[in-house]
Amino acid sequence: MFNYFIKLQWKSFFRSASLVKGLALKILMLFFGIYMMVSLVLAGSGLFFLLQKVFPDADPLRKLSELMPYWLLAELFIRYFMQKLPVMEVKPLLVLPIKKSTITHYILGRSGMSFYNFMGLFIFVPFSMVLLTQGYPAIKVGFWLLSVVFLILMVNYINFIINKSDRVFIILTVLLIALFVLEYFGILHTTGHIGTIFYAFYEYQLLFIIPLFLFVVAYIINYRFLRGRIFLDASLGEKAKEVIASDLTWTKHFGSxxxxxxxxxxxxxxxxxxxxxxxxxxxxxxxxxxxxxxxxxxxxxxxxxxxxxxxxxxxxxxxxxxxxxxxxxxxxxxxxxxxxxxxxxxxxxxxxxxxxxxxxxxxxxxxxxxxxxxxxxxxxxxxxxxxxxxxxxxxxxxxxxxxxxxxxxxxxxxxxxxxxxxxxxxxxxxxxxxxxxxxxxxxxxxxxxxxxxxxxxxxxxxxxxxxxxxxxxxxxxxxxxxxxxxxxx
Structure with missing residues (x-):
């Protein structure tokens, strides 16, 4: 069934009236994506040695683990604006004998193949390969990388949960600023405390179950949300909303x-x-x-x-x-x-x-x-x-x-x-x-x-x-x- 959905998407693209414009944009984005991929791979390959040079007395993997909270928060911050849930025209499919659960799994599955998910992998996979060349145990590195993959996928689906609320964006922004300020002025060593948790994924391999569990929970929440809204008449009845007008009477002081x-x-x-x-x-x-x-x-x-x-x-x-x-x-x-x-x-x-x-x-x-x-x-x-x-x-x-x-x-x-x-x-x-x-x-x-x-x-x-x-x-x-x-x- 998923192959059928992919064929429909393919035909929709090539039968579009704006095919030339869309194709040109896709080619441009492809070249941009290749450039980003090469840049991120090079960054990941040199990250171990960069951390080793900047922090000569610290383990590069432990130092990267301390920075992981900032990476995940920043990634969530970026995804909030740039990443959108991949949608398809589902209304024609709802009159066909196709399970709504299948459509929902396809939509969420496509989001798992988003370029934003690979951005992290283009950095952490080369970094893990360098760890292996530096004598780090392969099993521990593998489970650490697996935990990072599940965390990235968790962020992917959490983004869809919070994307409908500007309040969450404000909370994330304040959280990022607060963490930076506390760390910069030495009030609270947040990276050290939180980094210990991320480093534990390397030391204790079975802890990868935690990010796996968080990823599954985020997926299920998204599944239930979408599955409950895939109906043919979902858009026929407009929801009545109370319009709350802002009080802008103070602007009258500015005259005409x-x-x-x-x-x-x-x-x-x-x-x-x-x-x-x-x-x-x-x-x-x-x-x-x-x-x-x-x-x-x-x-x-x-x-x-x-x-x-x-x-x-x-x-x-x-x-x-x-x-x-x-x-x-x-x-x-x-x-x-x-x-x-x-x-x-x-x-x-x-x-x-x-x-x-x-x-x-x-x-x-x-x-x-x-x-x-x-x-x-x-x-x-x-x-x-x-x-x-x-x-x-x-x-x-x-x-x-x-x-x-x-x-x-x-x-x-x-x-x-x-x-x-x-x-x-x-x-x-x-x-x-x-x-x-x-x-x-x-x-x-x-x-x-x-x-x-x-x-x-x-x-x-x-x-x-x-x-x-x-x-x-x-x-x-x-x-x-x-x-x-x-x-x-």
Whole structure:
């Protein structure tokens, strides 16, 4: 029966009206997958020696076991956004003499063959082979690897359980941050305690029953959930839902742009792709730790300015680069109303400005590494407010690709065009270049001052710049409307 399902999927793909586009995408993903596979295999092959070099006094396998909790949590975090339950068109099958249990097992079985499951194997299988060459007992290594496989499959099915709840995503994010903070400041040696459990899979082979049991439980929970919802009339009766409207009366303080702000805030909160941008922006506040803790860059280097512009302007880049494509589903309606285009763009600028201020406030604790960190983030925030906001809105006039907000948040290239790649140069490259030039010619302080002055100058000229950008949007209005109507863009 499973062979029959595979044949149906194969015919569905080759009989699709978008065969050429789908085939080209599959070929592109194949090359990308091969590249990822080779990279992960090389990483797994060298992981033992890397751990041996970084931790010369520790057993590499024990050290990797200590890091396994972070691996599983990070994998679950990534899967939450990127991996979706493989579905097939089951309604035509429900009128045939095919057991619903068979259909359910096929759907779950396909998810077991997901590329995300092999990502871990491409690392841990080569690592296990290196362990064998280093004299580790084959039986112990085999059972340890088997335990890791069951843990990866468990994460695969747990993802489908929690994927329906944003609360779980928030809990996972807080858990990851809490573990990192506790470990970094030496409050609680979490990796040591939890790592002992994972290392026990190597020392006591029979313990592989634990991850096996967890994998089976996660599979059964998913099976029961799906099996109870495979019915022909499952989608005929719409479930009544109570709509809870957010209280956005506070936006009235912003005057005439309040309706647009309310529209944007509701859109961000009600759609997974826009909501994801907010979560990613908040998570990227930790990006500074990558630079501040490396020791390879001085606090006065240009790379720190890059980090400051990136941290304070991450929402500006992620959300702003798709303005006005976020509204593509009803952009033609907006443009047909008696709505001032200038107010529309001003509301976008105000929303992005609010995000920059929030990200700067969250970055203040970086003063722990020195006053230079605070000065850099402050000047970067001012520069983003005064210069990069008009720049991102200017490039928005080039957006003609539609975005369907009901599509998945990740692995989704809708709305992406040349403008999204070109805008990175002025957003991130230009401030770093300006700072580097004045730091080289004068000093670190002067470089930051020039950035801040340019940002303040952008504030002074904000109205004039918005007038110019508004006129540009007005000239390209009909081209943008036509582009947004193309659903396959």
């Amino acid at each position: 742009i309040a309706p647009f702000l309310q529209l944007d805030l509701r859109m961000i909160w009600r759609n997974k792709r826009t909501k994801t941008q907010v979560f990613i922006s908040l998570a990227m506040i930790l990006y500074g730790l990558v630079f501040y803790t490396m020791g390879d860059f001085a606090l006065t280097s240009s790379m720190m300015v890059f980090a400051g512009v990136f941290i304070t302007g991450i929402f500006l880049a992620n959300f702003g680069q798709f303005v006005p494509a976020w509204d593509s589903a009803y952009y033609s309606m907006l443009m047909s109303q008696n709505i001032p285009l200038r107010k529309y763009l001003e509301s976008k600028a105000r929303l992005i400005s609010f995000s920059i201020v929030i990200m700067f406030l969250l970055s203040i604790p970086y003063v722990y590494f020195g006053w230079q960190a605070l000065a850099i983030n402050l000047s970067a925030a001012i520069y983003n407010l005064g210069v990069n906001i008009p720049v991102i809105l200017l490039f928005g006039s080039l957006n003609k690709k539609r975005i369907d907000l009901d599509k998945s948040a990740f692995s989704n290239m809708q709305g992406t065009g040349a403008a999204q790649f070109l805008v990175i140069v002025p957003l991130l490259g230009l401030p770093v270049l300006i700072f580097g030039l004045f730091k080289f010619l004068v000093s670190f302080e002067v470089g930051l001052t020039v950035m801040a002055v340019l940002g303040l100058l952008g504030f002074v000229l904000r109205n004039k710049l918005l007038d110019i950008i508004t006129e540009l949007y007005r000239k390209k209005k009909y081209g943008m409307i036509a582009g947004f109507k193309e659903k396959n863009s």
